[in-house]
Every structure is written in structure tokens, then in C-alpha cells.
Amino acid sequence: MTAPRLxxxxxxxxxxxELDLRPTKQRGQNFVIDANTVRRIVRESGVGSDDVVIEVGPGLGSLTLALLEVARRVTAIEIDPVLAGRLPRTIAEFAPDRSAHFGLVTADALRVAELPGPPATALVANLPYNVSVPVLLHLMALVPTLRRGLVMVQAEVADRLAAKPGSRTYGVPSVKAAWYADVRRAGAIGRNVFWPAPNVDSGLVAWTHRDPPSTAVGREQVFAVVDAAFAHRRKALRGALRSLAGSAEGAEAALVAAGVDPMARGEALGIAEFVRIAEEIREITR
Known part of the structure; x- marks a missing residue:
């Protein structure tokens, strides 16, 4: 088999x-032009010959071609119909031996409800920076067969996703990502590997799947508690959760029952504490 050209x-x-393409900030279009960078992303992702990979925002195909070098199959999700229309031909030109291992979905990744082909095991993508967190969380929820992934996002967002309780950058993305996976920072990416060069730094975030917390309440209920806890970062949980619990007194009772200090703030808690709080609020509001 001939290795794909990058x-x-x-x-x-x-x-x-050829496409008369003018990259738009609205769609987060910054294309990687460095072969060493895409090979590094693939290497850091740990993707192998058994993996079925989802890629979001393949653009012109830089990362797609590098993934096809090692993965069993790549399914790309591209919102731009012009880019999507050219991509299969690019794969045929640069990786002819791997064309049969490539699939394309022309759609908004935030609105995808199902994906064709065998169940995906990995997510590797240069995510559009303006929607990176919603896209990541949506696909983690949509595709429970995902075992691991590596995404490139804005450096600040990478810090938030990988943050641990108590850190300055810990927040809603940190907690929600922790529902699905163990998340870590996996390096930085310079601006000069993109065209056009973005005006922000980029970072890599790696994650490995873990089973969601065992709980009688649903994910939506837990995430509602998370959202309320961080809506006012300076507010103690007793006040921040009053609307969910019916009153500040109800919130305090739920927090005490969950073993959490009512005067604590959301940034001090891990996903397990948020689950316990959601369970106790459900008991109080029944």
C-alpha cells in the first residue's frame, strides 16, 4: 500500500x-499547512489500525490524510458544502489506496443525529474554535462507543477542558467533559502552522473514555446543577442553586445531605459531588 501524500x-x-476559498472566521476556518503537525496530532491521539475515527471540520483534508495513514476508517463531518464537495477528490488524488476507507457527512456537527458506517472508536479533529466545546460534548453524548480522542482547540479552551477542581480555569466545560472522560492537556500548537494564522494560540486536549457516574438522575439534571453553580461564580452554592431547589433553604438542605458545604462554590467540586447534589435536589423537589 502506498502511503498517502500529505x-x-x-x-x-x-x-x-481552485475553490476561490476565502477562509471565514465565522466557521473557524484556519487550515493546517504543516505535515509534521498533523502527524504529531495523529501520533498523540494513539489511533491505530483498528480505529474508526470521527473527524470534525476536515476542511481541505490536511488531518484527514494523516489519519488515513493509520486508521481503519475515517468519517469526516464538514459543514461547508464547497469544502465537502472537493474532499473526496482530494482523498482520491493523495491517498488512492485509502479512498474506500473514507466517509463524508455534509452537515453541522452540532446537529448530527447519527453517523454512517461502523461504530466510531476515536474522535480526532481540529475543531472550529467558536463551537469547539459544544461540538465535543455533543459527539461524546451521541457516540458512546468512542474510547479516546484528541482535539485541537483554542489554548484557553484547552486549559478549561483539562482543568481540575480548585483551579482558576475550572468551569462548566471541565465538569461536563469529566462526565464522559478523563481529560488532559497534550501540548501546544504554534500559530505559524495554519493558513491563515489565527490570532490566538492553540492547544491539544487528549481524553480517554470512562463510564458515566452511576446515578438515578439523568445527565441533563446533573448538567443543570453544573450550569446553575457556575452562572454566578462568586455566589455560594446555597444561593446559586436556590432556583433549582425551590429556595435557598431547600438548596442548603440538599447540599448538606450531599455532604457539601452550602457556602462552597462550584469551582471547588468534582463531577461526583455534582451528581450527589442533583440526586438530593430531586428528592427535595419531588
Whole structure:
């Protein structure tokens, strides 16, 4: 089998010129033009020959081609119909031996309800920075067969996703991601590997699946508690959760029953504490 050729600056600009493409900030279009960077992403992801990979926002195909070098199959989700229309031909030109192992869904990743082909085991993507967290959480929920993943996001968002309780960057993305997975920072990416170069730094976030917490309440109920806890970061949980519990007194009773200090703040709690609080609020509001 011939290894796929990867895209460099010359190939990316030639494809963009062919398509009369003007990258838009609205869709987070910053295309990777460095082959070493996409190979690094694939290497850090741990994807192997048994993996079925989801890629979001493949763009011109830089990362797609690197994934096809090692993965069993790649299913790409692309919202831009112009980019989606060119991508299969790019795969055929640069990785002809792997074309049969590539699938394409032309859609908004936030609205995808199902994916074709065998169950996906990994998510590897240069996520559009303006919707990176919602897309990641949506796909984690939609595809329970995912075992691991690695995504490139804005550096600040990478810090939030991987943050632990008590840290300055810990917040809603940190807690919700922890429902699905163990998350860690996996490095930084320079601005000069993109065209056009973004005005923010980028970071890699790696994660491995873990079973959701065992609980009688649903994920939506737990996430509602998380959202309320961080809606006013300076407010103690007794006040922040009053609307969910019916009153500040109800919130305090639920917190005490969950073993949490009513005067604590959301940034001090892990996913297990939020689950216990959701369970106690359900008991109080029945």
C-alpha cells in the first residue's frame, strides 16, 4: 500500500485558489499547512489500525490524510458544502489506496443525529474554535462507543477542558467533559502552522473514555446543577442553586445531605459531588 501524500503550504493554497476559498472566521476556518503537525496530532491521539475515527471540520483534508495513514476508517463531518464537495477528490488524488476507507457527512456537527458506517472508536479533529466545546460534548453524548480522542482547540479552551477542581480555569466545560472522560492537556500548537494564522494560540486536549457516574438522575439534571453553580461564580452554592431547589433553604438542605458545604462554590467540586447534589435536589423537589 502506498502511503498517502500529505498537504503542505503549496497544496493548501492551490486547493484554496481552485475553490476561490476565502477562509471565514465565522466557521473557524484556519487550515493546517504543516505535515509534521498533523502527524504529531495523529501520533498523540494513539489511533491505530483498528480505529474508526470521527473527524470534525476536515476542511481541505490536511488531518484527514494523516489519519488515513493509520486508521481503519475515517468519517469526516464538514459543514461547508464547497469544502465537502472537493474532499473526496482530494482523498482520491493523495491517498488512492485509502479512498474506500473514507466517509463524508455534509452537515453541522452540532446537529448530527447519527453517523454512517461502523461504530466510531476515536474522535480526532481540529475543531472550529467558536463551537469547539459544544461540538465535543455533543459527539461524546451521541457516540458512546468512542474510547479516546484528541482535539485541537483554542489554548484557553484547552486549559478549561483539562482543568481540575480548585483551579482558576475550572468551569462548566471541565465538569461536563469529566462526565464522559478523563481529560488532559497534550501540548501546544504554534500559530505559524495554519493558513491563515489565527490570532490566538492553540492547544491539544487528549481524553480517554470512562463510564458515566452511576446515578438515578439523568445527565441533563446533573448538567443543570453544573450550569446553575457556575452562572454566578462568586455566589455560594446555597444561593446559586436556590432556583433549582425551590429556595435557598431547600438548596442548603440538599447540599448538606450531599455532604457539601452550602457556602462552597462550584469551582471547588468534582463531577461526583455534582451528581450527589442533583440526586438530593430531586428528592427535595419531588
Amino acid at each position: 498537504l503542505g503550504p503549496t497544496e493548501v493554497r492551490a486547493l484554496a485558489a
